[in-house]
Amino acid sequence: MDTPSDRVPLAERVERLLAEEGPLPLVAAGHPVLRRRTEPYDGQLDPVLLARFVQALRVTMRTAPGVGLAAPQVGVGLRIAVIEDPAPVPEEVRVARGREPQPFRVLVNPRYEPVGAERAAFFEGCLSVPGYQAVVARHASVRLTGQDEDGRALDEVFTGWPARIVQHETDHLDGTLYLDRAEMRSLSSNEAAARYWAQPTAGEAARALGFDLP
Numbered sequence: 001m002d003t004p005s006d007r008v009p010l011a012e013r014v015e016r017l018l019a020e021e022g023p024l025p026l027v028a029a030g031h032p033v034l035r036r037r038t039e040p041y042d043g044q045l046d047p048v049l050l051a052r053f054v055q056a057l058r059v060t061m062r063t064a065p066g067v068g069l070a071a072p073q074v075g076v077g078l079r080i081a082v083i084e085d086p087a088p089v090p091e092e093v094r095v096a097r098g099r100e101p102q103p104f105r106v107l108v109n110p111r112y113e114p115v116g117a118e119r120a121a122f123f124e125g126c127l128s129v130p131g132y133q134a135v136v137a138r139h140a141s142v143r144l145t146g147q148d149e150d151g152r153a154l155d156e157v158f159t160g161w162p163a164r165i166v167q168h169e170t171d172h173l174d175g176t177l178y179l180d181r182a183e184m185r186s187l188s189s190n191e192a193a194a195r196y197w198a199q200p201t202a203g204e205a206a207r208a209l210g211f212d213l214p
Ligand code: ZN
Pocket: 125, 126, 127, 128, 168, 172
């Protein structure tokens, strides 16, 4: 779909976006930018503008708050995402979900491939699909390749919750939302998820709502 804003050069659109102070407005499901494949980052933003954009993504992610944010979620179709998870969860949740703290990272042109066949299924949500959560079975471990914000090569294995975060964010860069991969019978409002499905695993939800776990 071609709208007038699509014809404005990317750098100029990012400049306009950054003209306002504070967190960037998030775009919600239904916006076509969330369903397009992003352009690989190849210098479309000069280093100073890239650094400002990354900083704005960081502020926006922290304000939301979220543990990851992809450029299309602020309306920019570039293959860039940020992640960060302080993991403020109880010990039994940390152990069951592998939710280890993940320092702030910038993912430029990321791609992932599974490591091993193990899958893990837990509730997750998305800042672009506010108000809901659903169970998604994902690779328990993935190899992520790409670059960092300084162009250094990235080639790293992520496991547990950080593996879930990098899959969710990289999927955004391919126009995929977590709902595309979710067990739809698990779909829960945030209120219902907090009230009924706060257990460390999704076992009780699977039995009560009627879906299978891997
Ligand atoms: Zn998301």
